[in-house]
Amino acid sequence: MTDRLTESYAECRRLSRQSGSNFLLSFWFLPPEKRQAMFALYAFFRHTDDLADAEGTDQATDLQQWREKFHAALADDYRDVRLPALVDTIRRYQIPEQYFLESIAGVESDLTRTRFAEFAQLEHYCYQVASAIGLSCLPVWGIRPDFDRDSAIAAGVAFQLTNILRDIHEDGQRGRIYLPQEDLARFNVAEASLLVGEASEGFEALIYYEIERVQRLFDRAQALRDDLYSDGRRIYDAMTQTYYDLLQQISRDPQAVLQRRIQVGSWRKVKLLASLALSQIPFRSRSPIAMEAASERP
Numbered sequence: 001m002t003d004r005l006t007e008s009y010a011e012c013r014r015l016s017r018q019s020g021s022n023f024l025l026s027f028w029f030l031p032p033e034k035r036q037a038m039f040a041l042y043a044f045f046r047h048t049d050d051l052a053d054a055e056g057t058d059q060a061t062d063l064q065q066w067r068e069k070f071h072a073a074l075a076d077d078y079r080d081v082r083l084p085a086l087v088d089t090i091r092r093y094q095i096p097e098q099y100f101l102e103s104i105a106g107v108e109s110d111l112t113r114t115r116f117a118e119f120a121q122l123e124h125y126c127y128q129v130a131s132a133i134g135l136s137c138l139p140v141w142g143i144r145p146d147f148d149r150d151s152a153i154a155a156g157v158a159f160q161l162t163n164i165l166r167d168i169h170e171d172g173q174r175g176r177i178y179l180p181q182e183d184l185a186r187f188n189v190a191e192a193s194l195l196v197g198e199a200s201e202g203f204e205a206l207i208y209y210e211i212e213r214v215q216r217l218f219d220r221a222q223a224l225r226d227d228l229y230s231d232g233r234r235i236y237d238a239m240t241q242t243y244y245d246l247l248q249q250i251s252r253d254p255q256a257v258l259q260r261r262i263q264v265g266s267w268r269k270v271k272l273l274a275s276l277a278l279s280q281i282p283f284r285s286r287s288p289i290a291m292e293a294a295s296e297r298p
Contacts, residue, residue: 004078004084005084005085005088007081007084008040008081008082008083008084008085008086008088009036009039009040009085009088011043011081011082011085012039012040012042012043012082012085012086013036013039015043015046015047015082016039016042016043016046019042019046021042021046023042023239024042025238026235026238026239027039027235029231029234029235029238030140030141030231030235031231034140034141034142034231036085037089037092037093037140038137038140039085040082040085040086040088040089041086041089041133041136041137041140043082043085043086044070044082044083044086044100045103045133047066047082048063048066048103048104048107049107051063051066051107052107052108052110052111059111060108060111063104063107063108063111066104067101067104069083070083070086070100070101070104073086073087074087074090074097089140093139093140094139095136095139095140096135096136098132099132099133099135099136100132100136102127102128102132103128103129103132103133103136105128106125106127106128106129106132107128107129109125109128113125114175114176114177115176115177115181116178116179116180116181117180117181117182118180118181118182119180119182119183119213121180122161122164122178122179122180123157125178126156126157126160126161127153127156127157129160130156130157130159130160130163131152131153131155131156131157131160132156133156134152134153134155134156134159135149135152135153135156138152138228138232141228141229141231141232141235141236142228142229142230142231142232143227143228143229143232144227144228144229146227147224147227147228148223148224148227150220151220151221151222151223151224151227152221152224154217154218154220154221154224155217155218155221155224155236155240157217158214158217158218158221158243159239159243161210161213161214161217162214162243162246162247162250164178164179165207165210165211165214165247165250165257166246166250166257166261166262166263167257167261168194168257168258169197169257169258169259169260169261170261172194172195172196172197172258175195177191177194177195179194179206179210183206183209183210184206186206186209187202187203187205187206187209188200188201188202189202189203189206194258197258197259198258199255199258203254203255203258204254204255207250207251207254207257208251208254211247211250211251214247218240218244221240224236225237246262246263249262250262
């Protein structure tokens with residue numbers, strides 16, 4: 001490994017750890033070489049998000065320049081310390097380049113779009129900012145060549161929709177509503193009530209409707225686990241269980257998402273990861289609503 005490549009991987013690892021994301025805990029299910037590759041992927045996608053979130057900058061120009069730097073790196077012209085490691089990971093694991101470009105496009109759309117008329121539009125956005133990232137990770141985790149791509153896409157959309165439910169309060173403060181307008185109309189929920197954090201009469205029904213949609217996506221995603229090799233199964237189970245825990249919290253008190261960002265505590269995440277690592281019991285989805293009802297039974 002060249003000095004430049006060694007430095008690049010070290011910087012990706014440093015920047016990833018600096019982010020403090022609990023998502024990084026799941027990387028420890030992977031052997032060192034794959035963990036290193038995940039740091040390279042995470043550093044790229046984290047920086048893409050950060051460029052769009054940076055206030056007081058020309059985010060559109062910054063994202064376009066980041067896209068240009070990515071294209072240049074693929075031709076071995078490196079203009080950012082993170083990119084040698086990324087390109088090495090792309091080549092080593094034969095990751096399609098389109099996933100990185102789709103992710104940039106999805107983040108870019110957040111600069112000008114604050115509403116989605118129908119679910120099909122939101123689903124495409126979720127594919128760009130979540131499923132494309134997941135698809136780039138699968139070759140690193142270990143996946144069969146003929147894997148069920150639709151189930152992988154469903155998993156990413158399910159994760160992102162869970163994030164959207166979690167972030168209703170935070171997004172409302174920024175003037176954003178990601179839930180489809182057609183769904184708001186279905187349950188007679190006014191946009192204004194979401195922006196100011198007020199629960200209208202149909203709000204809980206709306207949230208349970210969206211939770212059931214996420215559940216159907218998780219059910220579709222079940223086939224993905226069977227296509228993953230052992231390393232990938234453990235990290236996938238850890239991520240899925242964490243998101244299910246979050247979804248269960250939302251189903252327990254839907255109105256809480258209007259007041260604060262719902263989170264799975266760090267200690268809870270550590271316990272989930274530890275239990276999966278030790279037991280190696282496969283995760284199987286159950287409806288969060290059903291889980292909550294079961295927990296209330298004597």
